[in-house]
Amino acid sequence: MQREIEAWGIPTISLSNNPGATGRVMPPRWAHVRFPRGSMLGEPGNHDKQMAVLRDTLAALASIATPGGHVELPYRWEASPIPWRGKSLSEGSNS
Amino acid sequence: MTARAKVDGRWIADFRSRYDAWWPGAAPLIDKHDYASAFKTYPWPAFTETLWAPVTKPLGASRIGVVTTGGLYRAGHDGPFDGKAPDGDWSFRAIPAETPIQTLAISHEHFPHETAQADMNTIFPLDRLRELEAGGEIGGLTSTHYSLMGYCTRAADVAEAMAPEIASRLKAEGADAVLVVPV
Numbered sequence: 465m466q467r468e469i470e471a472w473g474i475p476t477i478s479l480s481n482n483p484g485a486t487g488r489v490m491p492p493r494w495a496h497v498r499f500p501r502g503s504m505l506g507e508p509g510n511h512d513k514q515m516a517v518l519r520d521t522l523a524a525l526a527s528i529a530t531p532g533g534h535v536e537l538p539y540r541w542e543a544s545p546i547p548w549r550g551k552s553l554s555e556g557s558n559s
Numbered sequence: 560m561t562a563r564a565k566v567d568g569r570w571i572a573d574f575r576s577r578y579d580a581w582w583p584g585a586a587p588l589i590d591k592h593d594y595a596s597a598f599k600t601y602p603w604p605a606f607t608e609t610l611w612a613p614v615t616k617p618l619g620a621s622r623i624g625v626v627t628t629g630g631l632y633r634a635g636h637d638g639p640f641d642g643k644a645p646d647g648d649w650s651f652r653a654i655p656a657e658t659p660i661q662t663l664a665i666s667h668e669h670f671p672h673e674t675a676q677a678d679m680n681t682i683f684p685l686d687r688l689r690e691l692e693a694g695g696e697i698g699g700l701t702s703t704h705y706s707l708m709g710y711c712t713r714a715a716d717v718a719e720a721m722a723p724e725i726a727s728r729l730k731a732e733g734a735d736a737v738l739v740v741p742v
Contacts, residue, residue, distance in 0.1 A: 465626060465707070466739050468722035470610035471565035472730045474624075478739035490606045491739075502670035504740050505687075508678030514687050518738075522618055522697065525736055531609035548671040549592075559595075 466491045477525050479504045479517075480534075482558035493528040495521040495535050500546055500553035507543040562727035564719055570604050571715045577602030578715070582646070585712075589645045604714050614736065616698070621735035624701040626725065628709030629675060629682040629742040630667025633658060639666035640708035647711030649721045653728070654704045660685050669710040670742050682742045701732040709742055 466476045470492050477493040480486040481504065486494055497517065499506055506513040517537060524535040541555035551557075581602050588597035630640050632652045641648040654663070660679040665672050675682045685704065691697045705725045711717055729737055 465628075465717065465722045465725065466737075467606070467610045468564060468566045468718065469626075469726045469729060469737050469739075470612045472726040473612050474726070474729060474734050474737055475612045475614045476737045476739055478741060480741065482741075486741075488603050488606075490609045492609055492611050502672065502742060503674040503681050504742060505681045505684055508674050508681055511687075514680050514684060515690065518684055518687050518691065519696070521738065522623070522691075522736075526614050526618065531611040546671045546673055553671065 475525055477521055477528070479521060481556075485558075490532060492531050493524060493533055495524055495537055497537050497539065498555050499539075499541050500555065500557040501548065501559065502546065502553070503541070506539060507541070510542075513539055562723040564723040565726070566610060566718070566722075567608070568718060570606060571718065574602060574604050575715050578713070582712075586645055601712070604718075616735050618697055618736075619695055620698040622699045622701055622733050623688060623697050624729045624732065624734035624737045625683065625685065625688070625704040625740065626729075626737060627683045627704075627706050627740045627742065629670075629706065629740070630665050630708035631663040631679070631683055631706040632666060633662070634664040639664065642666040642668040642708065642710075646713055648708045649711045649713055649716045651705055651707045651721050651725055654683075654706055656685065656700050656702055656704060658685075663706075667708050667710065667742070675742075682740055684738075684740070688738075698735065701729060701734045703728065703732055705729070
């Protein structure tokens with residue numbers, strides 16, 4: 465998806481909590497977050513963190529200078545783990 | 560679906576033949592929800608290059624479009640995705656920018672919904688983007704945003720049918736940059 469949009473001349477950036485999966489699709493730019501699966505901009509209701517993630521990610525549109533480049537976002541998961549298919553998803557859990 | 564893909568599709572024939580070899584063995588594992596075993600041998604597309612459109616406008620003058628893979632749809636306007644299909648769903652839903660995002664429904668069987676149901680901004684941050692627009696940090700939002708259901712094993716159909724249609728619409732709607740939120 466991201467590749468096709470770039471081919472139409474529109475720069476893109478994606479969020480990723482799963483660098484292995486992201487690497488396979490060779491996106492032009494991406495921002496690494498450590499939030500668990502299903503929670504790409506942080507905890508529900510955490511307005512300030514959502515704004516920070518968005519600001520950093522959109523700023524990286526311009527700051528990433530080479531194809532495939534990414535930025536590491538520093539934000540932590542500050543809520544309880546999320547139950548999922550018999551497992552518990554915490555910071556960094558992406559499957 | 561009318562738009563044709565602009566991205567190089569030379570990987571597609573190779574993918575389709577490897578996919579057809581993979582699917583008969585994978586389908587019974589997917590039926591048992593043993594995704595780890597099924598996708599251990601998935602024929603990942605063999606991309607060889609990174610596409611790159613340069614940024615030409617400052618963010619404060621850029622119109623932003625959003626694509627989420629969270630399987631969001633407008634209940635009452637559009638139907639749900641086929642969340643239970645073993646090979647996924649490669650359709651998409653257009654979501655007008657003025658849609659109150661907390662009214663969106665989720666049809667996606669492959670991520671926990673608790674966070675998004677409590678606050679859709681965690682996977683489709685239109686409210687936060689409107690705040691950035693109000694503060695002049697971005698130029699604005701496109702009139703429409705797009706939702707797809709991120710579980711789809713048929714990468715060739717995504718590349719040939721869904722992706723070009725969404726990309727062409729974003730282009731027509733004047734998107735200067737697009738935020739992609741894979742869920």
